[in-house]
């Protein structure tokens with residue numbers, strides 16, 4: 001099978017636990033001090049077995065630290081039980097997104113009664129209960145040291161909130177309070193449970209619940225000053241299938257467009273269910289932002305017409321090419337809370353994935369700029385970075401030959417007033433040179449100011465955060 005030009009980014013990597021200094025080309029802003037930590041799959045085989053889907057790979061953390069002395073780099077595999085068991089046994093032992101371990105009949109029966117949840121937290125990183133954690137879609141955050149990337153163990157929630165499925169994209173207030181949800185599909189009627197988690201505790205407080213017959217696969221959600229919203233796409237689950245089908249997790253979900261998309265709105269303060277408003281069938285992994293506008297709730301997301309994107313990210317398909325794949329487009333769902341209706345508006349014709357905003361100042365507020373990856377050359381997956389002005393639909397682009405960027409992360413300049421006063425950080429795979437580099441763009445002009453090449457290729461990764469060296473709440477408080 002022909003290999004796509006970015007396939008090196010979907011190849012098992014070695015870890016580099018010792019910090020090493022990197023050369024810097026260009027000039028870094030003197031105020032830019034901190035560490036970009038990113039998370040994503042870095043190992044795709046165990047013994048003779050291979051994972052099926054990009055979302056299955058074992059988590060590799062990597063970090064670029066910027067100090068007065070320059071830029072340094074390190075990477076480490078997250079020492080989850082999924083990883084250490086795989087190392088010890090030479091086989092896949094935990095169920096993943098689209099890969100199950102080979103199991104005997106007895107083991108299959110036992111799994112029905114005692115489903116095992118993976119702790120391979122390969123999606124994102126967040127701050128939770130005073131620690132930095134790696135997250136995936138099981139409620140098993142894995143703590144790590146952001147300086148050494150050492151794994152510190154799974155967070156043991158001090159509560160009884162039940163639900164095996166969650167999001168790796170919680171929302172966060174400036175004081176560190178997190179909002180998120182779990183999906184409980186252990187009973188014939190499933191329940192979405194919204195919760196709040198205060199900055200320094202591991203106790204999730206249930207805010208509100210909503211029962212549904214067929215829970216939706218949702219990768220993220222929306223939060224404004226007044227509301228939380230779950231946009232339930234018609235990629236839905238019959239809970240019994242998870243137990244009885246014998247299929248890996250995501251293959252139990254069915255695309256049922258006749259259900260439409262159901263937008264469930266809740267009061268943020270109380271968790272009370274406000275309304276559920278239907279709109280057309282669609283699919284998205286990522287919300288961009290959301291805000292209140294009088295009696296309306298505006299929810300912006302990176303929308304696909306359907307869920308075929310999930311299938312396109314099986315490793316065989318993804319490694320062989322990206323032809324005929326429609327990029328997600330930024331779209332606004334405007335929910336009229338007095339009329340209980342929703343309208344859709346495309347915000348730009350420029351494609352976008354893994355969207356980021358100036359979160360600290362714009363989350364839950366009207367805003368202007370979304371940063372993300374995009375597609376420039378047909379078949380080339382994400383081969384550019386984009387900055388979209390959602391108020392006009394216009395876009396700025398960054399690309400370089402044979403280069404495949406990861407999610408761009410905005411870091412604000414100190415004392416900035418303009419929404420785009422700062423830099424955008426991305427880890428870019430240079431497939432021709434077979435190495436990756438830290439890219440620093442001026443956010444306003446969207447042009448390169450500096451890059452720092454690593455000595456080897458780093459697998460394409462999903463999500464990260466910039467840990468500002470000067471910001472409060474960033475050090476280790478344990």
Ligand code: CO
Pocket residue numbers: 123168169219285286462463
């Ligand atoms: Co994501």
